Each structure stands twice: as structure tokens, then as C-alpha cells.
Amino acid sequence: MDLVIRNGTVATASDTFKADIGITGGRVTAIAESLSGEREIDATGKLVLPGGIEAHCHIAQESATGGMTADDYRSGSISAAFGGNSCFVPFAAQHRGMGVIETLDLYDSRAEGASVIDYGYHLIVADPTEKALAEELPQAFARGVTSFKVFMTYDLMKIDDGQFLDILSVAKRHGALTMVHAENSGIIKWISDRLVAAGHTQPRYHAISHPAAAEAEAINRAITLARFVDAPLLIVHVSTPEGAGLVAKARLDGAKIFGETCPQYLFLTKEDLDRPGMEGAKFMCSPPVRDTATQEALWRHLQAGTFSVFSSDHAPYRFDASGKLSKGPDASFKQIANGMPGIALRLPLLFSEGVRGGRITLNQFVALGSTNAAKLYGMHPQKGTIAIGADADIAIWDPEETRTVTVEDQHDNMDYTPFEGRQVTGWPVTVLSRGEAVIEGGKLVAEPGRGRFVARARPDFTGHPGTRTPELDPGWNFGAEIAP
Numbered sequence: 001m002d003l004v005i006r007n008g009t010v011a012t013a014s015d016t017f018k019a020d021i022g023i024t025g026g027r028v029t030a031i032a033e034s035l036s037g038e039r040e041i042d043a044t045g046k047l048v049l050p051g052g053i054e055a056h057c058h059i060a061q062e063s064a065t066g067g068m069t070a071d072d073y074r075s076g077s078i079s080a081a082f083g084g085n086s087c088f089v090p091f092a093a094q095h096r097g098m099g100v101i102e103t104l105d106l107y108d109s110r111a112e113g114a115s116v117i118d119y120g121y122h123l124i125v126a127d128p129t130e131k132a133l134a135e136e137l138p139q140a141f142a143r144g145v146t147s148f149k150v151f152m153t154y155d156l157m158k159i160d161d162g163q164f165l166d167i168l169s170v171a172k173r174h175g176a177l178t179m180v181h182a183e184n185s186g187i188i189k190w191i192s193d194r195l196v197a198a199g200h201t202q203p204r205y206h207a208i209s210h211p212a213a214a215e216a217e218a219i220n221r222a223i224t225l226a227r228f229v230d231a232p233l234l235i236v237h238v239s240t241p242e243g244a245g246l247v248a249k250a251r252l253d254g255a256k257i258f259g260e261t262c263p264q265y266l267f268l269t270k271e272d273l274d275r276p277g278m279e280g281a282k283f284m285c286s287p288p289v290r291d292t293a294t295q296e297a298l299w300r301h302l303q304a305g306t307f308s309v310f311s312s313d314h315a316p317y318r319f320d321a322s323g324k325l326s327k328g329p330d331a332s333f334k335q336i337a338n339g340m341p342g343i344a345l346r347l348p349l350l351f352s353e354g355v356r357g358g359r360i361t362l363n364q365f366v367a368l369g370s371t372n373a374a375k376l377y378g379m380h381p382q383k384g385t386i387a388i389g390a391d392a393d394i395a396i397w398d399p400e401e402t403r404t405v406t407v408e409d410q411h412d413n414m415d416y417t418p419f420e421g422r423q424v425t426g427w428p429v430t431v432l433s434r435g436e437a438v439i440e441g442g443k444l445v446a447e448p449g450r451g452r453f454v455a456r457a458r459p460d461f462t463g464h465p466g467t468r469t470p471e472l473d474p475g476w477n478f479g480a481e482i483a484p
């Protein structure tokens with residue numbers, strides 16, 4: 001064997017056990033007691049986990065308003081690796097007037113030669129033309145981009161309900177997963193216009209203009225549309241108990257509905273938007289951070305399995321004139337880029353508060369941080385688990401190490417972290433990608449460009465039977481017509 005990880009405690013989404021892991025040719029080839037290899041890593045006292053899969057992050061991406069994220073595939077992947085990730089799936093964002101294939105080619109050119117870990121993209125569909133629906137989305141799928149994201153809000157990105165049904169139908173036909181940013185744009189615009197007219201433009205009003213009702217209405221509508229055509233749908237960045245409850249209900253009904261939440265909704269509150277001066281802008285994201293009661297409710301939904309994936313939604317806009325403050329120091333909340341960084345902290349925060357805090361099991365941590373994303377995004381069992389034949393994408397964690405979060409330790413291109421000063425216990429110390437060390441002894445040891453594009457397969461929806469709509473099936477045998 002090329003490499004053996006010895007004496008560690010291995011955990012997958014289902015089991016925790018003591019074993020050595022043998023790696024040959026970049027893949028796991030042995031899981032046994034007392035292995036030996038050409039190289040050995042002593043993992044005594046450490047946890048040996050599948051490398052994290054960061055499934056929601058914005059890298060080298062223009063926002064709807066034109067601003068570019070501060071992180072590219074180099075810095076974004078390096079920061080992700082420091083945070084225990086061996087794979088990430090940022091977005092390739094189609095803007096109106098752009099073709100889908102043109103969009104994917106553009107992101108290929110941004111990613112190639114840059115990433116230290118393996119990567120894929122979710123395709124953001126903002127312009128579902130006939131050509132896109134009939135030809136280009138199938139081509140994207142064939143190219144290994146097997147998840148599409150749509151927006152129900154943001155003027156330059158949002159699609160209407162009919163377009164949403166079109167995209168869900170095409171995705172269903174090919175076995176792709178649709179993801180949705182679910183907020184009601186009319187409610188947001190209606191409140192925002194009134195707040196701005198009254199001179200209420202400080203960051204705190206961002207949260208007021210994105211009420212829980214706007215998320216709940218849109219999640220309900222998104223789930224209704226997906227269930228109408230019996231298509232799988234993942235609601236990203238769920239931020240409210242109301243929204244989580246709708247996801248939970250649909251899952252109990254057997255619908256192919258999945259949910260994601262993010263650290264900001266568990267660790268920050270709208271009080272953070274009230275920090276002095278423009279500091280609150282650092283904590284602006286959409287949907288916004290809420291309150292402590294919401295945090296507790298979302299933790300319970302994590303425990304109960306409402307959420308399949310836990311993602312950072314890393315959206316790195318610096319706290320300077322290149323990012324958040326590009327419209328000046330007195331910008332209104334409408335002019336400040338939405339989003340916050342956190343790609344290196346997603347897993348440590350979940351481990352520290354979730355696993356060490358007794359809120360979730362170590363196996364749930366693995367499922368939420370890696371395995372479920374691999375399944376939903378068509379990479380399992382190549383990635384997302386430690387098993388014979390799987391890529392040796394492995395993170396070795398020291399569960400006892402305590403550090404205080406600083407922006408310098410993020411290794412991204414950002415000038416702040418919203419989690420500055422927080423004490424976190426449990427950190428990844430070594431990260432392997434296909435058996436090669438990316439992080440070792442707290443240092444980056446891999447070259448940008450070694451990461452490969454992962455042509456993803458069909459997502460695995462096993463165990464989610466779906467629901468039938470009587471009007472469409474069997475009268476108009478919609479299911480059969482669009483079956484693969």
C-alpha cells in the first residue's frame with residue numbers, strides 16, 4: 001500500500017470503529033487492523049473522517065449586480081481544504097442573455113489549473129430559453145453537471161412559476177436535482193421600498209425587509225410546484241422554523257424534498273446587524289440571520305433529519321470598496337452585496353457545537369458535512385464515505401484542539417470573518433484528496449491545479465418514493481412521458 005493511516009477512530013455516516021485505512025493509487029483499498037504501507041500517518045487520538053464536501057459556495061462568481069466574489073478557485077479551494085473539505089461544488093451562474101454551455105465553459109476556464117481539491121458546479125439557470133430547456137440543460141447533465149439552481153427572488157436572476165415547472169420537468173427527465181433560493185420577491189420589494197422611502201437604510205433593515213413569511217411563502221410554493229410534477233427539489237439555506245417545518249412535512253409525505261441550512265442561521269442573530277457604523281453589513285446575507293429561538297429550532301431540525309446537507313453558503317464580498325462598501329460608506333442595505341464567508345469554518349463550527357455540544361452524533365456530522373451531499377449530487381460512493389474502492393478523500397481531525405477563530409486563519413481572500421473571536425474545539429489537521437496530502441501539519445502542501453473536475457452522475461434519491469398528482473397522472477401520463 002502507498003499510504004496507511006494508522007490507529008485512528010474511523011467514522012462514516014453509519015458507523016464508528018477503530019481501524020487502519022490502506023490507500024493505493026488514490027483509493028481506499030483496505031480497512032483492517034494492523035496494516036502497513038510505504039508511508040504511514042499516525043492517527044492515534046484522532047478521528048478519521050470522509051473529507052467534507054462543501055456543496056454551497058460562491059467562487060469566482062459575479063453576483064446578480066455584477067460584483068465579483070473575492071475568492072477564486074485557488075483561494076476558495078485552499079480555504080475549503082483548511083476547513084476539512086476535499087471536494088467542493090460552487091455555482092456556474094448563467095446570467096440573462098448567456099447560453100448554458102457558454103456559462104459552463106466560462107467556469108471551466110476559471111477553475112482549471114486553480115483548485116487544490118476536486119470540484120464540480122451546480123448550474124444556476126436564470127434564462128430558461130427554449131434552447132436551454134430542450135438542448136443545453138441535457139448537455140449540461142451529460143457533461144456531469146447534474147444539479148441546477150434557480151432563484152425566486154433577485155430581479156436579475158428570478159424565474160416565474162411556469163419557468164420553474166419547466167426546469168423541474170427537464171431536471172426530472174434526466175434525473176437531475178433542482179435547488180432553489182426560496183424567498184418571495186414581492187414581499188421583499190414591498191417592505192424595502194417603504195423602508196428606504198422612510199430613510200431606514202442601515203444594515204439592520206435588511207433583516208426586516210426579508211421576513212420569515214417571505215421565506216415560508218416561497219418554500220411552500222416551491223414544494224407545491226415540485227410535488228405537482230413529482231420532481232426532486234432541495235431548498236437551500238433554510239433560515240426559519242416555518243420553512244424547516246414545510247420541508248419536514250413534505251418529507252413525511254414521501255415527496256422528494258430535501259433541505260439545507262448553514263452555520264450563519266445557527267450561530268448568528270439579527271442583533272449582529274446592529275453593530276456600530278457599517279459593521280452590520282458584514283452579517284448581511286439572504287435569507288437573513290434571525291434570532292436565538294430560530295437557532296434552537298434549526299438545531300432540532302438538524303437532529304431530526306429535516307436537513308440533508310449543511311453548507312457554508314460562502315459568498316465572499318470583502319468589507320471594503322471592492323465588496324460590501326462598493327457604493328460608499330453610507331450605502332443603503334439595498335446596495336450592499338448579500339452574503340458572508342465561512343467555507344473554512346462550516347465543519348469546525350458544526351463539530352464543536354454539534355458533536356462536542358451533544359446536539360448531533362459524529363455519524364450525523366459526517367452525513368451532513370459529506371455523505372449526503374455526495375449522494376444528492378451524484379458523487380457517491382466515489383466520494384463522501386470511507387469504503388473499499390472510494391477515493392481516498394479523508395480528513396483527520398483532532399477532536400480536542402481548541403482555537404480562537406481569526407480572519408488570518410481562514411486562508412481566503414477576505415478581510416473579515418463573521419465568526420471572529422469564537423472558541424472552537426475540534427479541527428481538521430490533515431486533509432487528503434485521492435490519497436495526496438493537501439493539508440498536513442496545519443500547512444498547505446498541495447499545488448493549485450491538482451484538483452480535478454468531477455463529472456457527477458445521477459443523484460441518488462433512494463428511499464424517497466415521490467408523490468403522484470392525480471390531474472397529471474395517469475390522465476396525461478406525465479410521469480411516463482418524461483421518464484428517462
Ligand code: URP
Nearest residue numbers: 181285286313315338339
Ligand atoms: O446572501 C447570500 N446568500 N448571497 C449569496 C447568494 C445566494 O443567495 O445564495
Ligand code: ZN
Nearest residue numbers: 181236237286
Ligand atoms: Zn441563495
Ligand code: ZN
Nearest residue numbers: 056058313315
Ligand atoms: Zn448562496
Ligand code: ZN
Nearest residue numbers: 408409411442
Ligand atoms: Zn495558517
